[in-house]
Amino acid sequence: MEALYREVEGVLETQSGYIGGDVPNATYEMVCSGTTGHAEAVHIRFDPKQVSYEHLLQLFWENHNPFQANGQGVNIGDQYRSAIFVHNEEQRKLAEASIAELQKTSDRVVATGVEEAGDFIRAEEYHQQYYEKQGALGRFFR
Numbered sequence: 001m002e003a004l005y006r007e008v009e010g011v012l013e014t015q016s017g018y019i020g021g022d023v024p025n026a027t028y029e030m031v032c033s034g035t036t037g038h039a040e041a042v043h044i045r046f047d048p049k050q051v052s053y054e055h056l057l058q059l060f061w062e063n064h065n066p067f068q069a070n071g072q073g074v075n076i077g078d079q080y081r082s083a084i085f086v087h088n089e090e091q092r093k094l095a096e097a098s099i100a101e102l103q104k105t106s107d108r109v110v111a112t113g114v115e116e117a118g119d120f121i122r123a124e125e126y127h128q129q130y131y132e133k134q135g136a137l138g139r140f141f142r
Helices: 002-006 028-032 053-062 089-104 130-134
Strands: 011-019 039-046 083-086 113-116
Touching: 002 011, 002 039, 002 053, 039 053, 039 083, 053 089, 083 089, 089 113
Parallel strands: 083 113
Antiparallel strands: 011 039
16 A cells, blocks of 8 residues: 555655554564554555545555455454544544445445554564565556
């Protein structure tokens, strides 16, 4: 998701990291253990004059499986849960409304939750811009 959002006009910065847990300064290994309560996430800093929060949500739904609880694809565990972490009440309302709209179009239950954004822990450097570093970006943006 980080690579996708980096390509959006109005997105000023993205960071891979961990959020939603209760262990300060958690590392990748700690988060993967499933004991910290964190989810792997992308923090997005954007200019709302250039790109709307609703558009960012739309991209999330188009590129993410909202029906899989506690995982994405082969990545299984609470740290891979489908969640939108919100910073304020307006974001909460928009996120919940987008979930309700998505649910209207599907017989499957949307597993994505809305959680309060607490402290975000920036992931280790090797996780930042991962697809670019792996030379795999071209597979996603052709």
